Amino acid sequence: MNPVQNIQSDRQQARQLGDSNADVCFLALADADGKASVRTLVLRDINDNRFTLFINKTSPKWKALTDGTGHELLIWYPSMQRQYRISGSLQEVDGEIVGSNWQRRPTGSKYLDYVYEELGNQSSIIDSRKVLTDKINQLKQDQDAENMQSPPMVAGIELVADRIDLLDLNHQDRVHDRRLYIYDGGTWSSQVLIP
Ligand SMILES: Cc1cc2nc3c(=O)[nH]c(=O)nc-3n(C[C@H](O)[C@H](O)[C@H](O)COP(=O)(O)O)c2cc1C
Structure with a gap:
């Protein structure tokens, strides 16, 4: 088998x-x-x-x-x-x-992958959750989800x-x-x- x-x-x-x-x-x-x-x-x-x-x-x-x-x-x-x-x-x-x-990744996951490039490594410590959500909001303004690349x-x-x-x-x-x-x-x- x-x-x-x-x-x-x-x-x-x-x-x-x-x-x-x-x-x-x-x-x-x-x-x-x-x-x-x-x-x-x-x-x-x-x-x-x-x-x-x-x-x-x-x-x-x-x-x-x-x-x-x-x-x-x-x-x-x-x-x-x-x-x-x-x-x-x-x-x-x-x-x-x-x-x-x-x-094919969900849009939210795509932004998170950009966070690892621009804010810090995955699993690294940041000062607050606000630092993360501010970064994602900024990325959403700067990056059109349709045109994002891996x-x-x-x-x-x-x-x-x-x-x-x-x-x-x-x-x-x-x-x-x-x-x-x-x-x-x-x-x-x-x-x-x-x-
Ligand atoms: C249902 C579920 C699916 C997940 N899928 C992935 C995944 O495909 N890739 C990934 O890197 N992390 C995924 N995670 C998050 C990981 O479990 C983990 O928290 C993250 O990768 C950080 O791991 P690290 O401490 O080894 O860096 C998933 C978590 C859950 C609960």
Whole structure:
């Protein structure tokens, strides 16, 4: 069985069931000092073994990602009662693809991406919320939303999965089914784990 196809099928059903996790995932990172962090991200796309995320290079998570100090992606669909823990290598998405995807972002998110360029890095401290809202109001006056282009620090990342740990809770008496899928030589193989 191909676990990526299983995720795609679960995701589709989760959407139909109104699962609020259907379009998101959770990215855990470790930095060079071993400090762990985790955040919710929109899971933009799943193609073959590739899971696409959009982030901003001004964020501290970009350094943790590019330093290669440790990452894992988690998907949990409550409506399907299945958790997937995904690991693999990371590749940056081509800038042209990022740029065309960026055009489909909600207008408010576009202005926020401009804020990271002009006010300060994502996740940096500012004096007050007013500093932020003033900046956005100024950007709205200066920039016509229709003509905005993707700023250089917007990035796409693909996690190319080669290891997927599935925990399936759809079994009686809490005897969950847990399987580890490994991608090697062009195919997925699986082993059963104690849940
Ligand atoms: C539902 C949801 C979706 C989110 N999607 C994204 C996303 O696609 N990209 C992103 O950079 N941050 C997204 N965020 C915000 C991140 O969780 C996080 O707060 C932000 O990226 C700052 O993270 P950092 O401290 O690692 O810089 C989302 C948050 C939520 C709750």
